[in-house]
Amino acid sequence: MTGPMSSTPSPLPSDHRASLIDGKAFATALRQTIRQDVQDFRARHGITPGLAVVLVGNDPASEVYVRNKAIQTHHAGMRSFMHMLPESTSEQELLNLVERLNKDPEIHGILVQLPLPGGLDAGRVTNAILPEKDVDGLGVVNAGRLAVNQPGIVPCTPLGCLMLLRDQLGDMTGLHAVVIGCSNLVGKPLALLLLAEGCTVSIAHIHTRDTAALAREADILVVATGSRELVRGDWIKPGATVIDVGITRMQTPEGKSRLVGDVAFDEAVKVAGRITPVPGGVGPMTIACLLNNTLAAARMQVEGAGA
């Protein structure tokens, strides 16, 4: 697929540096907007949007995520309810809690932190959440609405990527987007979102025979594999927009640790037109989009908009 950008590729100057897509600043501004919108919503309806976050077990990373979600929800002026259950919780107990939260009019969004401890069926629990309260957008009803392009709740990380791309590129009609990674959490929903934007979309994954060649066709390259620094500089079409969803902690030779993405940043920055850094790119968007989805869910439930 060759668009205008590639048919006459302007040779990049040797000191070319991609412009950085500042997800941290974008997320901060988004949270600020949401905070204002929450105030307006409360003034109009006398209702404060509420998010219930459910954590089962003691996974340390999950505890950090859940705490950050709760704090940012609180900072946005919404109500935040934490349910921390022991590792020994049965699936039926968890389903009973979800059912209670489904019925609770003070709760507009429900999030069950994944992964769940062994023995608990994440699919069954996720699908027990009412679609209009499923602020992670991971249930089949919201996945289906996305697939057939009906209004619904979109998973947070792909939504964050889409917001950054819209902000950077505006109209994406006809651009070739290549998504590397086809998870239910990121790759597939993002591919469907980009299709709805009018992009030509290609999806590569572990079985793709020549991922580099396909990546080089991309006007928009999204990488969400969890394979650190998979994408090298020569995988990128000069001037392309690169969204790096991956984040891995690695040890430096000096014994320090740093976060790296799925893209070899130092190489990519010399070729790409725009690129998200890691950290500070996609990462901060995820929780901001959770707040966005919680407010949208409250609006759907209270105002019936978009439902």
Next chain:
Amino acid sequence: MTGPMSSTPSPLPSDHRASLIDGKAFATALRQTIRQDVQDFRARHGITPGLAVVLVGNDPASEVYVRNKAIQTHHAGMRSFMHMLPESTSEQELLNLVERLNKDPEIHGILVQLPLPGGLDAGRVTNAILPEKDVDGLGVVNAGRLAVNQPGIVPCTPLGCLMLLRDQLGDMTGLHAVVIGCSNLVGKPLALLLLAEGCTVSIAHIHTRDTAALAREADILVVATGSRELVRGDWIKPGATVIDVGITRMQTPEGKSRLVGDVAFDEAVKVAGRITPVPGGVGPMTIACLLNNTLAAARMQVEGAGA
């Protein structure tokens, strides 16, 4: 994306002709198998699978489709119930009928023929069908199950294409599939099915800038645009497998009419490795897959399999 097939393209002899994918014969054999399976199902459970087909209004093409579906259902040994409603039917009346059919234990599959007359919301009606009776697979729950790769009911035409491809190619892991057309009915569900088969998948559509160039990368090329003879011989990689979903009636210079697909067959047959003819390719698979889905739905409801 270049796989082994393209990296050393064997020049085709000048008299090369693609082998024809005989969808008519495949569908006949499938219907025969279903007929036997229906007998076995009845012997085991004392229950005959039942399909309700609902037609609103007097669209002549829809009347033909609906009649063919009913006859073939009957021939497969299943029960077929026709509901033909006047053009003036209100949405509420239609929803009441769907609700009654949802509750009827003799009905395992419900199909509302589209398009509906103006004023009736096809999305609302389709989504009112219980997901386990939605044998067209067009409701959001089945669309979502397909998107996240959970067992569900897959729309008939994409399922028919997949069956032909599996029969022709076996394991498709790593092949590059290019789908031209991104409708909810065919293009998008087929792209998701091919992704689940392990294909690298690209989706092109009306906004794609150089569809021919993308098509030339395809090991598997599926065309579902409704734009007759859009795909020319030089869009096809030598040896590729071509699935033509389109079907349009056109006038010949002699004043006769004939059916043509979305692929210029006479050109394509000289380049492709395998190709579906029009008619006799994908077309006959659609109703056979409806029967397949109706039996599968009855099994899910009676045996709980795959639910």
